[in-house]
Amino acid sequence: MKITEIKSCFVGPAISPEQFIAEHFFIFLAKGEMNGYDGNKHYKLKAGESCIIRKNRLARYNKVRTDNEFEKVIFIFDESFLKSFQKKNTVLFQNYKSKDAFIKLKKDNLIDSFLFSLEPYYNHSGNISKTFSDLKREELLLILLQIHPELSDLLFDFGIPGRLDxxxxxxxxxxxxxxxxxxxxxxxxxxxxxxxxxxxxxxxxxxxxxxxxxxxxxxxxxxxxxxxxxxxxxxxxxxxxxxxxxxxxxxxxxxxxxxxxx
CATH class of the missing domain: 1.10.10.60 (Homeodomain-like)
Structure with missing residues (x-):
């Protein structure tokens, strides 16, 4: 299954070289590996693993092909979507803090089942309609908050960066x-x-x-x-x-x- 970029989620072989992360996004690697760096720590994501990459961070990441293949699934959690989600769902905060730009996620059957469920929603051009796209984003976010409730403190922080040294x-x-x-x-x-x-x-x-x-x-x-x-x-x-x-x-x-x- 090879799927090109759409507004909120996509599967494909390319990762943007952008070093300023403008919006939170979820990434799952189906094939290959990815190395990340946020100015403080180095990270590695392997096939079958997923993480959240946080907004308002500087980060560099590059792909490593396995058997000349690299495939990923990405869901973008932009601020307008998150604010809309918060209006419809109860979000509980955990007082969790982290300086990491890459938040590694636990392997879980819920995530695996969700990813498997995506295939029927893609058409021949590799796109998902906005209606289904937003619904699948909501479904994924509910799953992530169940597995990692502490993510609420990161994803729903809509403040701007404070004054730093x-x-x-x-x-x-x-x-x-x-x-x-x-x-x-x-x-x-x-x-x-x-x-x-x-x-x-x-x-x-x-x-x-x-x-x-x-x-x-x-x-x-x-x-x-x-x-x-x-x-x-x-x-x-x-x-x-x-x-x-x-x-x-x-x-x-x-x-x-x-x-x-x-």
Whole structure:
């Protein structure tokens, strides 16, 4: 069964490289593996496992094919859907807190049966009508809250990120390639306040500091860990190898390959 993306749930071989998670979503891996990183911890999801990936988090994830196959089921729990669900259902809060962006879910027959029940709802184009899609989202959410009642504290928190320690936040998340507006939002500041506070703390503009910090880490990985530039540039937040190579040579006076061979 191969199904393309629809608004609330889909099955298919591709995962978005987006590093800012705008909405909560449930993911189940049918085939392959997935590695995740949230700036603090590394996560691994194997075939047959599922997790919730939380909104308003920075996260990087990549797929690992098994026998050249990778299939997943994703349900997006956007804020408007969650607010509508809360009006129709009693939601009990557990005072649960977690800093993790990836919340691994227990294996359970209810989830397995639910996933198996999806197949008849897909048409030949790989879509589910919005009516059935929303009903299946509600069904899944009821199942998840029964298995993991503590998820209510995460999914139904509609507040915006609070003001964070900016130095600690940036040192933890400098590898993520997102806009200054995203960094400011997640740090609990307006863009102007973010830039002002950043200058006071680092005595540098955010864009220039990010380049320098990423290049410092690149030099460490190349000199001390003997890692190749082609293996590290994307994980350090550079969009392409040519940009990384140009910035590295400008900063250190030699290419990354020359430094690796020293």
């Amino acid at each position: 900016l130095e600690k936040f940036m040192q933890q998340n400098y590898k993520f390639n997102v806009s200054m507006e995203r960094f400011a939002f997640l740090a609990g500041r307006s863009l102007s306040a973010f830039k002002r506070d950043f200058k006071m703390i680092f005595n540098e503009t955010p864009s220039r500091w990010l380049i320098k910090r990423r290049l410092q880490e690149a030099r460490f990985l190349i000199e001390e860990k003997k890692q190749r530039p082609t293996d590290i540039y994307t994980d350090l937040g550079f969009e392409d190898l040519s940009h990384f190579s140009f910035a590295f040579r400008k900063e250190f006076g030699m290419t990354a390959t020359e430094m690796l061979d020293m």
